[in-house]
Amino acid sequence: MELIRNRTGKTPGRRRIASFAALAATVALIATGCAGGGDDGGGGSGAEGEQTITFIPKQLNNPYTDVVLGGGEEGAEAAGFASSQVVGPLDASASSQVSFINAETQAGTNVIVIAANDPDAVCSALEEARTGGAKIVAFDSDTNPDCRDVFISQVVAKDVALIQVELIAEQIGGSGEIAILSATANATNQNEWIKYMEEELASNPEYADIELVAKVYGDDDDTKSFQEAQGLMQAYPNLKGIISPTTVGIAATARYLSTSEYKGKVALTGLGLPNEMRPFVKDGTVTEFALWDPAQLGYVAAFAGKALADGDITGEVGDTFEAGELGEREIGDGGIVIVGPPTVFNADNIDDYDF
Amino acid sequence: MTTTETRPPSAAQPEAKRNSPLSAVLRARELPVALALVILVTVTAIANPLFLSPQGVKDLLLNATIIVILAVGQAIVIITRNVDLSVGSILGLVAFMTGSLFANVEGIPIPVVFLAGLALGAVLGAINGLLVTLAKVPALVITLGTLYIYRGVNNAWAGGTQYFAGDRPDAFGALSVDTFLGFPVITLLALVVVVVVGVFLAGARSGRDLYAIGSDPEAARVFGLPVGRRVFLAFVTNGLLAGLAGVLYASRFNSVGATTGSGMELDVVAAAVVGGVAIFGGSGSVFGAAIGAILLTTITSALTALRVDKFWQQAIVGVLILAAIIIDRIASVRTARKLRISEARDV
Numbered sequence: 265m266e267l268i269r270n271r272t273g274k275t276p277g278r279r280r281i282a283s284f285a286a287l288a289a290t291v292a293l294i295a296t297g298c299a300g301g302g303d304d305g306g307g308g309s310g311a312e313g314e315q316t317i318t319f320i321p322k323q324l325n326n327p328y329t330d331v332v333l334g335g336g337e338e339g340a341e342a343a344g345f346a347s348s349q350v351v352g353p354l355d356a357s358a359s360s361q362v363s364f365i366n367a368e369t370q371a372g373t374n375v376i377v378i379a380a381n382d383p384d385a386v387c388s389a390l391e392e393a394r395t396g397g398a399k400i401v402a403f404d405s406d407t408n409p410d411c412r413d414v415f416i417s418q419v420v421a422k423d424v425a426l427i428q429v430e431l432i433a434e435q436i437g438g439s440g441e442i443a444i445l446s447a448t449a450n451a452t453n454q455n456e457w458i459k460y461m462e463e464e465l466a467s468n469p470e471y472a473d474i475e476l477v478a479k480v481y482g483d484d485d486d487t488k489s490f491q492e493a494q495g496l497m498q499a500y501p502n503l504k505g506i507i508s509p510t511t512v513g514i515a516a517t518a519r520y521l522s523t524s525e526y527k528g529k530v531a532l533t534g535l536g537l538p539n540e541m542r543p544f545v546k547d548g549t550v551t552e553f554a555l556w557d558p559a560q561l562g563y564v565a566a567f568a569g570k571a572l573a574d575g576d577i578t579g580e581v582g583d584t585f586e587a588g589e590l591g592e593r594e595i596g597d598g599g600i601v602i603v604g605p606p607t608v609f610n611a612d613n614i615d616d617y618d619f
Numbered sequence: 620m621t622t623t624e625t626r627p628p629s630a631a632q633p634e635a636k637r638n639s640p641l642s643a644v645l646r647a648r649e650l651p652v653a654l655a656l657v658i659l660v661t662v663t664a665i666a667n668p669l670f671l672s673p674q675g676v677k678d679l680l681l682n683a684t685i686i687v688i689l690a691v692g693q694a695i696v697i698i699t700r701n702v703d704l705s706v707g708s709i710l711g712l713v714a715f716m717t718g719s720l721f722a723n724v725e726g727i728p729i730p731v732v733f734l735a736g737l738a739l740g741a742v743l744g745a746i747n748g749l750l751v752t753l754a755k756v757p758a759l760v761i762t763l764g765t766l767y768i769y770r771g772v773n774n775a776w777a778g779g780t781q782y783f784a785g786d787r788p789d790a791f792g793a794l795s796v797d798t799f800l801g802f803p804v805i806t807l808l809a810l811v812v813v814v815v816v817g818v819f820l821a822g823a824r825s826g827r828d829l830y831a832i833g834s835d836p837e838a839a840r841v842f843g844l845p846v847g848r849r850v851f852l853a854f855v856t857n858g859l860l861a862g863l864a865g866v867l868y869a870s871r872f873n874s875v876g877a878t879t880g881s882g883m884e885l886d887v888v889a890a891a892v893v894g895g896v897a898i899f900g901g902s903g904s905v906f907g908a909a910i911g912a913i914l915l916t917t918i919t920s921a922l923t924a925l926r927v928d929k930f931w932q933q934a935i936v937g938v939l940i941l942a943a944i945i946i947d948r949i950a951s952v953r954t955a956r957k958l959r960i961s962e963a964r965d966v
Contacts, residue, residue: 323878324774324778324779324877325777325778325779325781325876325877325878326779327779327781327874329779330779333779354774354877354878354881355878355881478926481929485878486872486873486874486879487872490872490873491682491919491920491923492923494678494682494920494923495920495923495924496923497669497674498667498669498670498675498678498920498923498924499667499923499924499925499926501669512874515783515873515874516872516873516874518873519784519872519873523792523795523796524674524677524678525673525674526674540783540785540873540874542785543783543784543785
């Protein structure tokens, strides 16, 4: 928790100004960005001169996103961008990112890194940005593959799905009803994971006794996710476990379970931030959950953007680039770059992580 | 409680004395919405008995608590023929301040945090009240402006920072978990708010003034009522209650941040209107608004318990709002006609 606060504490100046001024004063933004870039101490005084990178997350106030962006800004500095900034909407709705993309196009930003709230809604705006010479790196949640150069994926989508199914199966003893509490109904990454989960539940004989009875959507909103969790308990009295593949959803559900009679009776797993989930692991509401290191995601995205902007890679399958201290990364099928394997957190190891 | 008058005291007619308590109950504006609530709960409980399990009831009450407090405040303002659209933003700011206080001030006593939240809410409400009474611009426009201003301040202050339940003392979180005689503690707090404000509006002279102002601001002014001061205090009270709701929000939910409470103002106005508070002021009661709030939050839970699609939930809320407005319209047309007849007879 400390680290999140510190991380965000470092950047809000830039981000805050960015979010206000994005519509009007792009000049001012570049100025702020320069101020931020100034502290890289010449280490990355790039040969390409004044390259700029902008991160557009799904929404600004999301704690998970903050960690990703923290890594992104670190990566941008290390990769040698003259300035990096974060702009974005305050709500994760499908069309909310478009105006921010347009502003970046007008500002002539070299690299736009985006986590799409909707794979298609942002497409035409991104096309325009590319026509203007910008390189598009999708991260966290993919856009339509036609509208970006590369996609930086946390992990192999299937691995993420499988580990969550594995965890819930273990926690409910291999049989019973389970439900999924997701973010928005049209989030690309969520739906991909859910699809793999459903396939795995249907095809793997080990999970034959597990029945997925409901998929509900908390829209990555604390209150909504909270009430959806409540609703699941009432609508499915035999429910034995919940998978929530979103950090907001799993924390809200954990909060509800820990304050209700269902604590310890209904298992909960999914993708969560260790700092946010720590109290719920310690009080027994949650046994185990998974995640990758989100900071690495932003970090690799920044380096991919740099390699694209420098013309070192074009986004072709087989292209490789150096991702700073994380070493070489290769572009796989569909222009996808994989960051790393997911980690499982439980009472034994959660204190070793701070994000 | 159920004998709330449908017109201001300045228009009180001798006719009122002829009404038996029973007919007053039957004519009460709160009756339809209270009935709807009873039917909704009954039907849902028959279909899914878990709905009224101890945990189910507790969840229902807790879900309603915060919105009930907001609806009470909103009702006070609407009765004066104003509206406050900034309550969601006020709640958000206060909730974030609550999180911030607990996280940054070591060992701060819980009552101090409550007082700070109430104070911030009252100040924000006072800004609304001043702008509305001094600028003489419709409250709809003023509070739409402050909605964005307060939210902007919240965004600037919070940035991407969020505070989680784990940052706050257990005793604070326990307020929205622990029960007293089967009722969650914060629900009892909301009940006290409803009763105090309700009795004040129905009984106190300054409370009755609010109805007179809402019925006809000009007439109230001519009559010598301190219109500006009363409206200002209505906004302050509403801000105060939104502040209370903000502190309770931080107690109940896991995280508070830049977007906490956004969009809530519409739910609150809907709750008041559904509860029989006429949007043009002058009639309705905080009891009605409170029941309206309970009805709206209960619908959400009921439809989930019955596994009905989310889309229907919003559509049903819309239908309820329209129904409330139509019932209100019919009632006022009938009252007007009755008044004409009785006045003609008295001549």
